[in-house]
Amino acid sequence: MQLGMVGLGRMGANMVRRLIKQGHRSVVFDSSSKAVEELVREKAEGSSSLEDLVTKLEKPRAVWLMVPAEELEDSRVAAHAGRCGHDLDVGGRLAVPYRPVCTQPGQGSPTPTGSLR
Numbered sequence: 001m002q003l004g005m006v007g008l009g010r011m012g013a014n015m016v017r018r019l020i021k022q023g024h025r026s027v028v029f030d031s032s033s034k035a036v037e038e039l040v041r042e043k044a045e046g047s048s049s050l051e052d053l054v055t056k057l058e059k060p061r062a063v064w065l066m067v068p069a070e071e072l073e074d075s076r077v078a079a080h081a082g083r084c085g086h087d088l089d090v091g092g093r094l095a096v097p098y099r100p101v102c103t104q105p106g107q108g109s110p111t112p113t114g115s116l117r
Contacts, residue, residue, distance in 0.1 A: 002027065004053050004063040008035035012066035016044055029053040 001024045005016050008030035016026045016039055026044045029052070030036050040046040047053035054061060 001025070002057060002062070004029070004047075004057050004061065005066060006030070006050065006053065006063060007066035008032070008039060009066065012064075013039060015064070015066065017042060020044060027053050027056045 001019075003016075003019060003024060004027045005012050006029050008016070008028055012030075013035065016028055019026050020043050026039075027047055028036055028039050028044045029047045029050060033048075036046040036048075045056060047056055053063070057063070
């Protein structure tokens, strides 16, 4: 399994560590290059931008957004997710009301969801 993780705070970084320990491929991005470098030392694959993260993932792509809603609203994450086509699953659990858009491969149109299944 592969997963892209955007947001490498305490929760996001620890989720990536657990995935790596289980043998899963993790591609990571954070606005802090230090956070990315730390997980690269722990065998994650780092990315320098959201675009870079998406290109490093094989289709179908799955990206977990683990960022505060304030940062999400001010960032390009949601806008970029919409440009990636229907092969991108976006999910995450945020501390404020935000409904990420998820698309299941082959289903066509996006549907709102509260969490990844």
